[in-house]
Amino acid sequence: MKLLIMNLMLMSNLIFISLNHPMSMGFIIMIQLILSTLLMNFYTQLSWFSLILFLIFIGGMMILFTYMCSISSNNIILLSPKMILMIYSFILMNLLMMMLLNWNQYLMNNWMNLNNYFMNLNIQQNSMNYLMKMFNNYSMNLMFFLIIYLFILMIMVNKITNLNMGPLRKNN
Template identity: 40%
Template sequence: MKMLVLLMSIMSSSLFMTMKHPLSMGFMLVTQTTLSCLMNGMNTYSYWFSYILFITFIGGMMVLFIYMSSIASNEKFKFSMKLMTMMMLLLMLMMLIINIDSNMIIKSINSETLSFMNSKNNNKEISSIMKMFNLPSMIISMMMIMYLLFTMISTVKITNIKEGPLRMKN
């Protein structure tokens, strides 16, 4: 299942580069958000963090959707055959890779790996939260926290309180 979500994520990110219309780009971003939240939920065995992440991303996407629909409201949406054939080829390639991968996994499982996996299942809840804050993913979490803090501080400094839509009327 993780391989399927990962391949779909790769396919949607490669299709994102060919999109030209803002609404199709927004749809690809929503698809990519959903797939990344699914991957995060499968890796941590708890979907609470992915749910919060999804709600946050969708809130940002709604703001982007309103902004882009006001800018490009009269633009026509056209399907290109080149994009459709590329999408079909990627879908067939993805199905082929998943079929080959599942056959290889079934042949490689033996009794030792099954007993190891059963002993690991008892500690899933404890280890799922630790994955987010251990060394490899801790760096990504800290970088996201610093980026969000820097973005918040810079937007507060850029905006002028006396000018703009939030000013008080006399």
């Protein structure tokens, strides 16, 4: 599965190079973000790091999306036949790779699958221990302070922004 995700990341990079519309580039960056957080989750066995990375990137991508929607004109995204053929060949190659990887997985016996199940159960218990250490009594006050600080900061930014000025203003 890790090999498949790395292959998809490589292919999305190759597709990104040939794109010229900002919205399609943003879509490829979103795909790259999802794939990189999945890969990070597979390697670390903890979802907190990948979740924090995902939330930070999604926040930045939302800002970029609103900026691109307000600045760029309504251009139609045109894909050349060569680009469509390249995308279809990448999809076909990934499907073949998934079939080959899954075929090897089906050939394993049930004892190995049962052993992997108990190993994953042990990893999940260790993950719960990490989760408990993240929200302990010593860091609880700091965490509440940060939550309240970010909430007040969000309210202040909303009050400071003037909707009648700037690139997102209404045209009357």
